[in-house]
Amino acid sequence: MRPGHQAAGRLRPRWVLAGGLAVLVALVAGVALGPVSLPPGSVAVELLNLVPGVHLKSGLNEREIAIVTEIRLPRVVLGLLVGAMLALAGGCFQGVFRNPLADPSLLGVAAGAGLAVTLLIAYRGAQDTLLGGVPLTTPVVAFAGAMAAVLLAYLLSAGGGRERSPTTLILAGVAVSAFLAAAQTYVMQRNIDAIREVYSWLLGHLSTAGWSDVRVVLPYAAVTSVVILLLRRELDVLSVGDEEAASLGLHPQRSRYVLIAAASLATAAAVSVSGLIGFVGIIVPHTVRLLAGAGYRVILPLSMLFGGAFLALADVVARTAASPAEIPIGVVTAFFGAPFFVLVLRTSGRVAT
Numbered sequence: 001m002r003p004g005h006q007a008a009g010r011l012r013p014r015w016v017l018a019g020g021l022a023v024l025v026a027l028v029a030g031v032a033l034g035p036v037s038l039p040p041g042s043v044a045v046e047l048l049n050l051v052p053g054v055h056l057k058s059g060l061n062e063r064e065i066a067i068v069t070e071i072r073l074p075r076v077v078l079g080l081l082v083g084a085m086l087a088l089a090g091g092c093f094q095g096v097f098r099n100p101l102a103d104p105s106l107l108g109v110a111a112g113a114g115l116a117v118t119l120l121i122a123y124r125g126a127q128d129t130l131l132g133g134v135p136l137t138t139p140v141v142a143f144a145g146a147m148a149a150v151l152l153a154y155l156l157s158a159g160g161g162r163e164r165s166p167t168t169l170i171l172a173g174v175a176v177s178a179f180l181a182a183a184q185t186y187v188m189q190r191n192i193d194a195i196r197e198v199y200s201w202l203l204g205h206l207s208t209a210g211w212s213d214v215r216v217v218l219p220y221a222a223v224t225s226v227v228i229l230l231l232r233r234e235l236d237v238l239s240v241g242d243e244e245a246a247s248l249g250l251h252p253q254r255s256r257y258v259l260i261a262a263a264s265l266a267t268a269a270a271v272s273v274s275g276l277i278g279f280v281g282i283i284v285p286h287t288v289r290l291l292a293g294a295g296y297r298v299i300l301p302l303s304m305l306f307g308g309a310f311l312a313l314a315d316v317v318a319r320t321a322a323s324p325a326e327i328p329i330g331v332v333t334a335f336f337g338a339p340f341f342v343l344v345l346r347t348s349g350r351v352a353t
Contacts, residue, residue, distance in 0.1 A: 011301065015292045019305030023080065026312035030076035031068055033316050035324055038064055047073075074211045078273060079315045080308035081214065081221050082206070083280055085270040087307020089263040090281020091288075091299045092228050095235035096259050097170060100289070101341075103281035104267040107169060107260070108149035108176035113271040114202070115184045116145025121198050122191035139220055142268035150264055152176050204277040204330030206315050213273050220269035227262040228300060231255065235296035277311070277330045279337025284310055286340075 032043040038060065045058040046068050060068065086104055093102040104110050120141050157172040188195050234255045237245045242252040270277070284307040288299050311333070318329040 010293070010295070011298050012292070015298070015302055016305075019302050019309070022309035023305055023312075026080070026309040026316075027076055030079065030312045030316050031072045034067075034072060034319055036064075036067060038068070043068060070210060074214055075206050075315070076312050078214050078217070079206050079312040081217055082270045082274045082277070082308075083284075083311025083314075084304040084308040085217075085221055085224065085266040086277065086280040086311070087284035087303040088225060088228055088300060089266040089270075090307075091285035091296065091303040092235070092259055092263040092266075093281070094285055095239060095296050095299075096256050096263075098239055099170065100286055101282065102170070103279070104263070104270075105177060105278070105281075107153045107173035107264075108180055109146045109173075109264045109267045110271060110276055111177040111180035111184070112145040112147070112149025113142040113268040114145070114276050115180045115187070116141045116148075117201070117272055118184050118187055118198050121201065122187055122194045138272040139216065139269045142272040143265050146264045146268040146271075147261070149173075149176050149180060150260060200328070201275040202330075203328030204275040204333070206274055206318075206329055217269050217273050220265060224262045224266035224269070225304065228259065228266070231259055231262075232296045232300045235259065235300075239296070275330065277333055279333045279341065280307055280311055283333075283337055283340050 027047070028040050028044050031047065032038045032040045042058045042060050042064075045056050046060055046065060048054050049056055049058065050069070058065075089109075090103045093104065093106045094100055096102075097106065117138060120138060153169060153172040153176045156175065157168040188198050191198075234250060237248055237250050238252060238255065245252045245255075285299050285303045288302045288306060292298050292302055311329070314332045314336070315329050318327045318332045321327055321332075
């Protein structure tokens with residue numbers, strides 16, 4: 001382990017405070033801004049009123065309070081959860097594969113989940129799946145598709161008797177993603193009636209049916225976050241290489257499989273409620289790595305905070321930039337993510353992973 005590695009992996013309170021502040025700013029901005037703008041101060045007071053025992057006058061009327069608590073707040077909370085999961089999964093994949101360019105689309109995870117949900121929309125009915133809230137089975141179906149893609153990439157990476165390695169798994173994942181994308185296109189062409197809903201979902205969205213979508217995704221977010229954060233020290237050990245990790249008493253392959261499964265479940269749950277939103281898993285963990293330190297004890301918890309804030313603020317842009325029309329949130333994240341990806345390509349050789 002490199003000298004100074006432990007210092008780089010120390011989670012400093014100022015960064016936790018900055019992440020928490022970013023979440024609070026995103027929360028207030030997300031609830032205050034929209035087709036009907038509300039005073040941020042009054043919104044902050046109304047949000048405080050949700051705390052048991054707090055009763056303050058916000059100056060909002062009943063209609064505005066309903067907008068805050070029943071329409072905008074569920075959407076913002078969903079954005080915080082989805083952004084946190086995508087950023088956490090991206091950071092986890094980057095650690096597992098020792099590659100700063102890894103994100104939840106790796107190994108075909110997002111493509112597998114996307115194909116599964118596309119099939120659900122096409123053959124079960126878009127009305128039940130998108131507009132009427134996310135059914136309890138949707139994250140399960142998305143996870144099944146994600147894990148099927150991972151298994152296919154795993155089997156493909158060992159073709160010809162080659163030893164499975166992070167590099168071969170990544171290359172196999174690229175091939176699996178291309179195949180699943182083609183299958184998804186075929187399904188869309190065979191179901192023209194559902195193509196508009198599928199296409200809207202593919203571009204990413206955070207429209208909700210009240211708190212129901214939040215309740216569906218929250219258990220998956222809780223389980224995957226706990227598992228990945230508990231294993232974040234093992235990611236630091238894996239970063240020095242499998243042989244060194246084994247010499248330190250770690251079982252590299254077992255740890256890698258558990259982390260891949262947890263990150264895949266996080267991605268699948270996010271995809272099931274928000275569609276395919278790209279670049280969050282690259283932008284946020286890599287920014288945290290550049291600013292706060294290279295240790296995964298730092299990267300993962302901060303990625304959750306800043307990832308949630310980033311996506312919630314991106315949703316504000318999606319709702320307001322072309323108001324009263326709404327830009328798909330996947331377009332907004334791609335607008336910021338594409339140039340950032342170029343930056344990562346230029347700096348990845350100089351960043352410790």
